[in-house]
Amino acid sequence: MITWSRVDELADEIGADDFAEVVALFLEEVEGELDRLYDLTDANALERTLxxxxxxxxxxxFSEFAALxxxxERQAAQGNSSDIRADRVVDCYNRSKSEFMAGLEQRRPT
Known part of the structure; x- marks a missing residue:
């Protein structure tokens, strides 16, 4: 679900303090877009959001979430927006977030 090598790379690139800020911003922005996902009916808006x-x-x-x-995004671009299940996208995000947060806790130096 999570590509930890990418997480470690980003954390190393920007440092612990900035990494925590990036994570907080990511969660806030993604969750805001996910809240809107259920209400999007326009295929172009759905494609852009995805x-x-x-x-x-x-x-x-968040590799599994990104793949979904x-x-x-492809389905919306091909005019198949009705095939997109917002509940599956949100569920995948929630599972990914849980795994991510647990993994971060395990990676913290003691």
């Missing part, structure tokens, strides 16, 4: 979510997810190593967003 593209944003995919890119954000890839930056922080990419699938939805």
């Amino acid at each position: 593209h944003f979510l995919k890119g954000s997810a890839l930056n922080l190593g 967003c990419q699938l939805g």
